[in-house]
Amino acid sequence: MSDAVIKVDGLWFAYKDNEYVLQDINIQFDNRPTAIVGQNGAGKTTFVKVLKGLLKPSKGDVWISGTNTKETTVAQLSKIIGLVFQNPSDQMFKSKVIDEVMFGPQNIWKDKKDKNFVYEQSIKALRIVELDNKLEEHPYDLTLSERKLLCLASVIAMDPKIIILDEPTIAQDRFSTRKLAEIIKELIKDGKVVLTITHDMDFVAENFERTVIFYQGQVLDDGPTEKVLSNEENVATAHLELPNLVRLAKALDFKTTPLTIDDFVEEFSRCKKAGD
Amino acid sequence: MDNVSTLSAKISIEHLTYRYPFAKNRSLEDITLSIDAGQSIGIIGRNGAGKSTLCYTLSGLIPRFFHGKIEGSIKIDGEDVPTMSVEKLIRKVGLVLQNPFSQISGAKMTVYEEVAFGLENLGIEKDEMHERIDTVLKQFDLYKKKDKNPFELSGGQLQRLAIASVLALQPEILILDEPTSQLDPCGTTEVFEAISQLKTLGITVIIVEHKFEKLVEYVDKIALLNDGKLVKYDTPEKIFSMPQIEDYGVGQPIYTALCKRMGLKKPNGYYPVSFNETVTLLSGLKMYE
Ligand SMILES: Nc1ncnc2c1ncn2[C@@H]1O[C@H](COP(=O)(O)OP(=O)(O)OP(=O)(O)O)[C@@H](O)[C@H]1O
Ligand SMILES: Nc1ncnc2c1ncn2[C@@H]1O[C@H](COP(=O)(O)OP(=O)(O)OP(=O)(O)O)[C@@H](O)[C@H]1O
Ligand SMILES: [Mg+2]
Ligand SMILES: [Mg+2]
Numbered sequence: 030m031s032d033a034v035i036k037v038d039g040l041w042f043a044y045k046d047n048e049y050v051l052q053d054i055n056i057q058f059d060n061r062p063t064a065i066v067g068q069n070g071a072g073k074t075t076f077v078k079v080l081k082g083l084l085k086p087s088k089g090d091v092w093i094s095g096t097n098t099k100e101t102t103v104a105q106l107s108k109i110i111g112l113v114f115q116n117p118s119d120q121m122f123k124s125k126v127i128d129e130v131m132f133g134p135q136n137i138w139k140d141k142k143d144k145n146f147v148y149e150q151s152i153k154a155l156r157i158v159e160l161d162n163k164l165e166e167h168p169y170d171l172t173l174s175e176r177k178l179l180c181l182a183s184v185i186a187m188d189p190k191i192i193i194l195d196e197p198t199i200a201q202d203r204f205s206t207r208k209l210a211e212i213i214k215e216l217i218k219d220g221k222v223v224l225t226i227t228h229d230m231d232f233v234a235e236n237f238e239r240t241v242i243f244y245q246g247q248v249l250d251d252g253p254t255e256k257v258l259s260n261e262e263n264v265a266t267a268h269l270e271l272p273n274l275v276r277l278a279k280a281l282d283f284k285t286t287p288l289t290i291d292d293f294v295e296e297f298s299r300c301k302k303a304g305d
Numbered sequence: 306m307d308n309v310s311t312l313s314a315k316i317s318i319e320h321l322t323y324r325y326p327f328a329k330n331r332s333l334e335d336i337t338l339s340i341d342a343g344q345s346i347g348i349i350g351r352n353g354a355g356k357s358t359l360c361y362t363l364s365g366l367i368p369r370f371f372h373g374k375i376e377g378s379i380k381i382d383g384e385d386v387p388t389m390s391v392e393k394l395i396r397k398v399g400l401v402l403q404n405p406f407s408q409i410s411g412a413k414m415t416v417y418e419e420v421a422f423g424l425e426n427l428g429i430e431k432d433e434m435h436e437r438i439d440t441v442l443k444q445f446d447l448y449k450k451k452d453k454n455p456f457e458l459s460g461g462q463l464q465r466l467a468i469a470s471v472l473a474l475q476p477e478i479l480i481l482d483e484p485t486s487q488l489d490p491c492g493t494t495e496v497f498e499a500i501s502q503l504k505t506l507g508i509t510v511i512i513v514e515h516k517f518e519k520l521v522e523y524v525d526k527i528a529l530l531n532d533g534k535l536v537k538y539d540t541p542e543k544i545f546s547m548p549q550i551e552d553y554g555v556g557q558p559i560y561t562a563l564c565k566r567m568g569l570k571k572p573n574g575y576y577p578v579s580f581n582e583t584v585t586l587l588s589g590l591k592m593y594e
Contacts, residue, residue, distance in 0.1 A: 044457070067489070068489045069446075069459055069461025069462050069465065069487070069488060069489045069492055070458075070459045070461065070462050074459060074460065115460045115487070116460060172352060173403055173404055174352045175352075196460065196487060199487055200352070200403065200483060201352065201515075202350075202515060202554055202556070203515065203554070203555055203556025204351060204352075204554040204555075204556070205352060228461075228488065228489050228490060228493075231559055268489045268490065268491040268492070269489065270494070273518050273559045273560065274559060276580065277560070277563075277580065277583060277584065277587075280584045280588075281584065281587055281588060290559070290562060290566055293563060294563070294567060297587070301590070
């Protein structure tokens with residue numbers, strides 16, 4: 030696949046000698062909306078930290094936009110790849126929301142862009158996550174759900190080609206979760222490659238074309254969401270559950286895998302008409 | 306509101322109003338509700354509705370840790386929570402915080418010691434302590450991590466540790482603030498299973514949760530908060546059948562959304578909320594054709 034923006038070849042990783050948390054991962058990512066799912070401790074966060082260059086592969090190679098991460102620096106990589114951390118405190122260190130968001134772009138565009146441009150870019154990002162009314166607040170005074178969104182804004186402001194979201198729906202209510210789905214769609218429309226780690230199977234079913242299952246440091250399954258999330262055996266092995274509508278469809282002997290309420294209603298009325 | 310006598314209630318809250326120090330607005334406003342001993346209650350509401358704040362008042366963190374002015378009353382077995390002795394309070398109420406990073410003491414070197422920390426504070430004897438620790442670590446799939454540093458755990462493993470360390474204390478009232486936000490789906494089910502097990506022991510459980518499909522299967526009642534106020538305190542089917550439910554930004558179980566879309570109610574006039582109810586309703590329809 031020539032349009033793979035991320036290419037991972039024979040990747041192994043251990044935090045400590047010989048305790049391999051990632052084992053021989055071979056995978057590529059392009060601009061399809063992609064979800065990464067898997068059991069607690071499966072290695073998802075570790076994997077994306079390797080992609081971002083924060084952790085070095087023990088063995089194997091990672092290419093980001095054609096560059097081997099071994100031959101570049103984290104600073105260089107941060108221009109093309111942004112990671113929204115699972116724990117927002119890992120990422121925040123300024124005392125004002127606006128400074129927090131401006132910090133990244135200021136660094137990567139040090140001499141090339143003026144401060145005004147950086148400010149505009151940051152405001153735009155804060156507007157997307159609807160925090161532009163809290164510019165002067167201290168990040169630690171924000172609620173957890175707001176802090177997660179702040180971290181997303183900080184990454185969007187740097188305008189990287191690749192954006193990785195590590196459990197963005199933590200602490201979000203239904204409304205914000207829906208908003209997140211829209212933001213992800215917009216980013217992809219703007220030509221970004223977006224990878225999303227999540228445990229919310231309904232969120233995956235509704236919003237992602239491709240799903241990758243991690244299991245004990247390896248890729249257990251990878252393909253169209255409809256196929257991956259209807260494979261009961263793999264889903265159970267990986268400590269996941271079927272999306273609620275898929276579970277319902279199985280209980281009612283549907284022959285299709287409905288991922289949305291629309292899909293479900295359509296198939297249900299077709300079944301009724303056909304009398305099966 | 307409900308006519309349950311507040312005297313028999315384990316927890317009774319009356320006209321509770323609270324404002325954080327220096328905050329412009331009240332985070333809780335005139336809340337009245339009672340929870341019987343042994344009940345399981347869900348708390349739902351959009352971001353900023355006041356769910357965590359209510360948990361803090363129930364567990365006594367307000368006003369001990371967060372100051373500010375409390376009006377109205379909050380009682381456990383007739384005794385005022387804000388003035389109850391800390392020793393008594395930590396025996397009665399356990400709180401699992403929304404952010405597991407805040408729960409971890411940070412002072413302990415291993416997962417095992419982290420769970421032991423709370424138990425030592427309660428003065429639990431050694432043998433019993435070890436037994437309790439082993440039980441919860443196995444229950445939440447952390448046993449093989451017992452000698453690891455808590456900061457070497459994955460996010461979900463850390464959340465499991467936060468839950469395990471509170472459950473080990475065996476409080477009479479257990480409050481969980483979005484305890485499954487980072488858990489894998491099986492882990493989420495395990496937490497709810499643990500809750501229903503506690504219920505059989507007569508423990509009162511209060512849980513803040515956005516995963517309504519799971520929540521509705523385990524709780525007796527749901528308190529819907531909005532803007533610090535209690536909108537409704539009722540059974541799940543009545544809460545989610547409210548015509549204005551969408552106005553509160555909380556969403557609804559996907560099964561309820563589906564049935565509303567298809568215009569299908571249960572014979573009792575309410576919309577289904579759970580998987581089983583929906584299967585029953587839809588398979589009945591299929592058979593009529
Ligand atoms: N320490 C604090 N000081 C001042 N205001 C606070 C504090 N903590 C929370 N608030 C405010 O109180 C209100 C209720 O917050 P709370 O955290 O209880 O909401 P929540 O329902 O738990 O939200 P979420 O779903 O985001 O966790 C919000 O407006 C919030 O900004
Ligand atoms: N800093 C660290 N040092 C040592 N081991 C670690 C460290 N961070 C994570 N681990 C271990 O590596 C494994 C993979 O962790 P990782 O955080 O990648 O999992 P995850 O799939 O993101 O899980 P979750 O769904 O819980 O977030 C786990 O067993 C974890 O205990
Ligand atoms: Mg993780
Ligand atoms: Mg909260």
